[in-house]
Amino acid sequence: MAEAKLLSGNDACVQGALAAGVRFFAGYPITPSTEIANAFARELPGRGGIFMQMEDEIASMGAIIGASCTGTKAVTATSGPGFSLMQENIGYAAVAEIPCVIINVMRYGPSTGLPTSPSQGDFMQTRWGPHGDHPVIVIAPYTAREAYRETGRAVNLSERYRVPVIVLMDEILGHLRERVEFRDEDLVQEINRKGPDPDSTFLPYEYTEDGVPPFANFGTGYRYHITGLIHDETGFPTNNPVEVDRIMRRVNEKIELHRRDIARTQFVEVDDADILVVAFGSVARSAHEAVRTLRQEGKAVGMVRPVTVWPFPDEDIRKAAAGKKAVIVPEMNLGQMVREVERVVAGTVPVHALNRIDGLLITPQEMRDLIEDIQ
Amino acid sequence: MAEAKLLSGNDACVQGALAAGVRFFAGYPITPSTEIANAFARELPGRGGIFMQMEDEIASMGAIIGASCTGTKAVTATSGPGFSLMQENIGYAAVAEIPCVIINVMRYGPSTGLPTSPSQGDFMQTRWGPHGDHPVIVIAPYTAREAYRETGRAVNLSERYRVPVIVLMDEILGHLRERVEFRDEDLVQEINRKGPDPDSTFLPYEYTEDGVPPFANFGTGYRYHITGLIHDETGFPTNNPVEVDRIMRRVNEKIELHRRDIARTQFVEVDDADILVVAFGSVARSAHEAVRTLRQEGKAVGMVRPVTVWPFPDEDIRKAAAGKKAVIVPEMNLGQMVREVERVVAGTVPVHALNRIDGLLITPQEMRDLIEDIQ
Amino acid sequence: MSKRWEVRLIGTGGQGIVTASIILAVAALREGNNVVQSQNYGPEVRGGYSTAYVIASESSILYPKIDRPNVLLVMTSTDYEKYLRDIDDNGMLIMNGEPGPEKVPDNVYFIPITNIAHDEVERPITANIVCVGAVVGLTGMVSEAAALAAVEEHVPAKAVKINRRAFILGVRAAREALAKREASATS
Amino acid sequence: MSKRWEVRLIGTGGQGIVTASIILAVAALREGNNVVQSQNYGPEVRGGYSTAYVIASESSILYPKIDRPNVLLVMTSTDYEKYLRDIDDNGMLIMNGEPGPEKVPDNVYFIPITNIAHDEVERPITANIVCVGAVVGLTGMVSEAAALAAVEEHVPAKAVKINRRAFILGVRAAREALAKREASATS
Amino acid sequence: MGKKRFNVTVDRTICKACGICVAFCPMSVFTTDHDDKAVVSAPERCTGCRQCELLCPDFCITVVQVEETADG
Amino acid sequence: MGKKRFNVTVDRTICKACGICVAFCPMSVFTTDHDDKAVVSAPERCTGCRQCELLCPDFCITVVQVEETADG
Amino acid sequence: MGELHEKYLRMNKMPHIWCAGCGNGIIMGAFITAIDRLGYDKDEVAAVSGIGCSGRITGYLDFNTIHTTHGRALAFATGIKLTKPRLKVFVFMGDGDAVAIGGNHLIHACRRNLDMTAVIFNNHIYGMTGGQFSPTTFKNKSATTAPYGTTDPDFDIAQLCIGAGATYVARGTSYHARLLTDLIVKGAEHPGFSVIEVITHCPVNFGRRNNFESPAQMLLWQKEHGVAARKAKAMPLEDMEGKFTIGELYRSTEIPEYLEEYGRVIQAANEEKQP
Amino acid sequence: MGELHEKYLRMNKMPHIWCAGCGNGIIMGAFITAIDRLGYDKDEVAAVSGIGCSGRITGYLDFNTIHTTHGRALAFATGIKLTKPRLKVFVFMGDGDAVAIGGNHLIHACRRNLDMTAVIFNNHIYGMTGGQFSPTTFKNKSATTAPYGTTDPDFDIAQLCIGAGATYVARGTSYHARLLTDLIVKGAEHPGFSVIEVITHCPVNFGRRNNFESPAQMLLWQKEHGVAARKAKAMPLEDMEGKFTIGELYRSTEIPEYLEEYGRVIQAANEEKQP
């Protein structure tokens, strides 16, 4: 994979998923994610995989959960309207702890919105979309190369922690093609879910040290029960308060327990900066560009970019922001991540939101203007 | 209505909605909201209304939007799984500015969860459930009497501001019956959406002073277009950045513009308190009880209860918390509203979360214990 | 009503426990009290046992749950010892059935509710109304008149008579139990 | 490649503008540059005009959009004045067609792309490849060899020959235009 | 041919007193007790049709063939 | 009976050059111009069947009856 | 454009944005002709559509119009009709819209028999999203999500609707434009829910990929494969192979219209009120 | 309980929690009898259910079991079957589950013809949520959401499935338990998607409200109203009024099984790989 190629963000997701061992895709077309379905349709059948076009997004989400039950790594891809429809089944995957990956290529919402315009309007939805408390991992790449690597990592994290993982793209990244040259660190390693220990009795929702129970693939001789009702460690429903509390804490807390493995944050010239920009996804490309040119001009500006946006990197942001003159949070929405940043810096540093909701990307110039205003 | 009656929270919602002029209900049964559908089925046909059982929650949400287009006040009721399915169409109502009311009687999630156990796990979902930035009003009553009044108010706010309004109940409030004796202030006044001015040309999404365009009911001689695509003031799709920005800011900001009318916050012995409890819904009943008994013992404890939970009462909380020794946020979830409180108090006061996720209500005693610990 | 009444009824689905609790609540409400009534179901509304409760008090009722009721009526078992720890220290426990030979604590009463409904009212379905009578008779939490009025309101029109009878028989059984207890206390 | 190239192509759906931009991007990439290519569609993928662009640069490309391109090729209009303000101060504007009688600014070139495809290649569908040739010929942003290789890669196997011709004719037209401009500059 | 005899048992602990066996046994083998649970009252009438086994929603009933008498 | 005559017009500004009228006019009234747009080349052949009007997806075509000649 | 267009279309939105040769325009023409024939007052007509190229039609029609969410048009329409029964409600959907994501709403609308008319633009493809196969795409066709050819079996929309209990089902084509107008008129006049499936063509996202050289060729295909239902009955089965019937396919008046029947509920409720 | 139960049920979950006299238990008995007859290895059977009283069945069956979300069982099952075709997949749904919220997945499963067997527990009511009417509730019935009696027309599930393209459709009842076992066996053996609708009864939430005095009476109703399909053909139409057919209602082998057909895609993809 050493040769440089021109790869779109959407295609890069597909390549990354395939490299991580994905062999099932179920989806329903929607702009601007459709190229992902198109590519899986071409790639999977020749690799022992199955491409399935379902009747809608609800069914797509159901089908990938079903596929995952047999041990098949499974992905779906969608955009806002479809993503909204998937929420109930995403919650199911979270509570039943079924590995799977959902790629959301954000477009301008709500509703049909502006189907071909980019947005970051689903940031909060990726965290809070399903009803009830549930664990989530959301990763937001900002280049095609990263889309490849992080989609692969998303598959691996979902397998390792038995959790649905969302890859949060946007129309800009999904549709642009760019030079990608994979280096060693990009090579996606295939990680498989932990299976039952053949030497001891299988408990489908066992309390293990790492908080992640072993998974028995359907058809491998373990006959057990999976349900979206709250269940005890045997997998059967319970409403015993002690059991309920215990299992739901484990299910939710396993993310925090493994934060070090799950989290990825990029720091760009943060240490000596006066002003810190916190940005993710395509907007971080503009932010990064702004930082680069401002630094050339001798201005002390840095950037923190959550690659893993959920769990939100509270500590990383807190530390990076400490002692700065100001924090700027540019977003293609009305101010979503900025709420998290405000919560985290807790009044120690002034936080400025820079929002654009006209369907266009925030430019580096806009960031520079704001930074100059602040200084 | 002066006579005292025994009324359940669910029935009170229905009575409040009827008093505010609701004449259409579409829904799909789900515990613990089903009694609402049952009551509408009994009440509507004799009042010139229609009760409709749809094939699912998506259709229910669609049907109430359709009904609202003809000028009929319309309601649906559901719980977590169904509420998750409604998100796409809630976003539609938000962007197309169609008045409607959704009652979510929260149960324990995610997924099927614990269908008969209470929870406050959908707090964040009510704000961030649909994809894309969108306006929301969410009201969380804590007694049957308030369920009556606030459901009526929800209908009125939805009419006045052309926005979907969510009444956030929970299993405890939905299912309990209690003494309700309506006083004058409970009487629901019927408010109707503003119609077109017959003397000027009708612009369906006109920029008016109050940020709310007039609504022409279908079949009243105004032939115009409604769409979930981003539209200009004529109602037709646009992707002109200037137009897009302008309309979407108006649509989102009209809530803030009318915060005074929309917001309702209850303050209980806040002024001289050392310790402040911030709670909503059924948990606030426990909190209120704890405050009452602690005060009897001479302890300076107070409570702030957001009745309108979204828009979140930033200023109310900030002011109430100022100078307190600590703020306690008890919730039947893993800590959702507490994030908002943390954001708002911005480090000025220590914030303590008290969470229960075993399917049971937090008791006044637990709050007292925590308060004693803190002191 | 000077105290805060917390009454819990335990039965199985279909025994009319919820209606019984509503009747108690309405009676208390009519007498000017604040009331909260509620119930738990098994998984959704399916099978298994169900419990219902009423809180009645002159002051406003905020916390809507009962931790340890001061009246607990158990329709489904006669094993009173199991339930003793669930009630308030000064609470009363009412069991459906006949006591065993051993001495029963002072705060435990046995009322053969099912039998009364079956053999005396001759309508097993009225057990829940017998149950209302028993609670009212034993506790006096509401007046018999208020309770009877509430009963009549909450049963089908054509079954008013039989339910009135059930109520009265419940009250009578309660009085007898009280008298017996007093007798044994003074003896 | 010493500068940062920002090339935008404007056409209507179905004119192959996107492919043209991809070909330019691949050629630039093969020559060791960083590239970003993208496009805008009308409402979803329906009707209307479409624009595609390429950014090519030796240094890494972060901001992935073009505000004012330094090369703008317009397939859909000959009204160059409307587009002059959209380009960078030192930018080049390429119009599809013949210039009018009036004097055209130095940075504006007219290449009869559609006509070349129609009349000389005799395959209107190759207009986008003529367009690639024109851009390469006028700007030299990539070598002709690299561009030709990229063309051959991106057209159906059986259409390689005809597209090669289209490319060469595009380059030739560009050279002629340059020569003419130079001539008029020196004259 | 010999007349077959059957042993019919009801697991009273799981019987839910639904009355189905009582209603559908063609030979009226079952009656009910004071809790309305099924009682095998006339096992000798059983012809082994297994209708009761098939229709009991709670799998309480077992019908086993016992012996074949040769007095036919 | 008199032979009917028709005036056939194409609104060139909105014609999308789809070729449908050209293909379906039974009397071959239409041809195309250099942009493939429809041109009314032989209006005299028109029988007024209105197939073109019905099938033009862009409502570019109008067929109007002009006069009735009495030379039949 | 003619008088009809000026009367029923929003002329300031013309020309429409559908591609050259797209069948949607033809169907829109047939539809407004039907409305004219029906003589409905424009203020009393509600047009509801889903999302897709077909869904754009409501932007052009000069009625009370609403462009809803993908697949949900019938749900919205149900709310409109129930609360203002006087309105004539027409619902426009694509094949993906109506029978992929929206299949459930379609079968329930068929079952309920509320007096509305659904017009399904069946171009056998997801047009708007760029050519993925749909539940009505035939076998061995090429689509962006079927680079090796489709293998999924396809729905017969009319059969599906009949199975779901529809009381009026017809099939037209964009080629048979006059027939289509007739069918829409009859469907609208039918007291109850009516479905008109229109076999149409997407030259850009179906035709190009599947060896149709032009929109005209696709219309020709319709002409050659659509067989009048009456005629089809008399034909040997083999001759119908690969063909489809057009015309009125099913009509029944056994099931009462929804709101008519709902009147019984209202009556019962009113009776209960007066003791 | 007998050997069969011990072999196929999770005995530690017994007794089940269905109400006294509920048809679900009878269907579960008929089902495990069918599995025994089919001789399937328990490890190779996957049972998938939706949400509802009927959906609880997967908690009791000793196979690979999954209790999914309301209405979505077939979507989950599709993912299972496609990725491990060796598994025998059975899908259990209630009437609300299968044809209210889940209607779309059902018709698409019928269309696709992936080799799975769906068993629909049609008790004509939403049992679990306490007795709301469902899309299969007959007219003039009482339900919590129909206090004045139902007026909505009801689906004929079998006709719906046939209209959607199903290749095997049968109807049984909980009363005709032996027949039901036969139908499940035949459905499972059918190469493709098979639907077995089971007319069953909910004594608590349907029976009590609709003048059935006992579960036995409801079974009797089934006995008296279910007419063998073959017999029905020979009967005058009037005699079938209010009755329903039971037995195998439709079977076709014209449409190939989904994965079999998908093999063509795989083959084409593999051929393309080797140039």
Ligand SMILES: Cc1ncc(C[n+]2csc(CCOP(=O)(O)OP(=O)(O)O)c2C)c(N)n1
């Ligand atoms: C929930 C949701 N999923 C997917 C889409 C994307 N989408 C828009 S139109 C369409 C299908 C278009 O096909 P069809 O319904 O046949 O209409 P056509 O464009 O062919 O007229 C899809 C999948 C969407 N808008 N919303």
Ligand SMILES: Cc1ncc(C[n+]2csc(CCOP(=O)(O)OP(=O)(O)O)c2C)c(N)n1
């Ligand atoms: C999305 C969603 N909506 C609603 C429900 C509530 N619900 C649970 S089961 C059920 C229907 C039960 O009826 P049916 O499917 O016929 O099954 P039965 O209980 O009769 O066997 C409903 C509406 C849910 N769990 N999820």
Ligand code: SF4
């Ligand atoms: S086997 Fe037949 S005869 Fe014997 S008890 Fe059962 S139902 Fe009666």
Ligand code: SF4
């Ligand atoms: S059928 Fe079964 S559960 Fe019902 S009464 Fe008979 S033995 Fe008991």
Ligand code: SF4
């Ligand atoms: S009306 Fe008929 S004959 Fe005349 S131009 Fe049109 S298609 Fe041709």
Ligand code: SF4
């Ligand atoms: S049918 Fe209409 S759009 Fe097509 S070529 Fe003819 S006039 Fe032009």
Ligand code: SF4
């Ligand atoms: S893509 Fe197809 S359906 Fe859509 S407008 Fe173009 S031709 Fe018509």
Ligand code: SF4
């Ligand atoms: S409610 Fe009805 S369907 Fe559910 S278990 Fe009870 S009887 Fe069976």
Ligand SMILES: [Mg+2]
């Ligand atoms: Mg289509």
Ligand SMILES: [Mg+2]
């Ligand atoms: Mg049911």
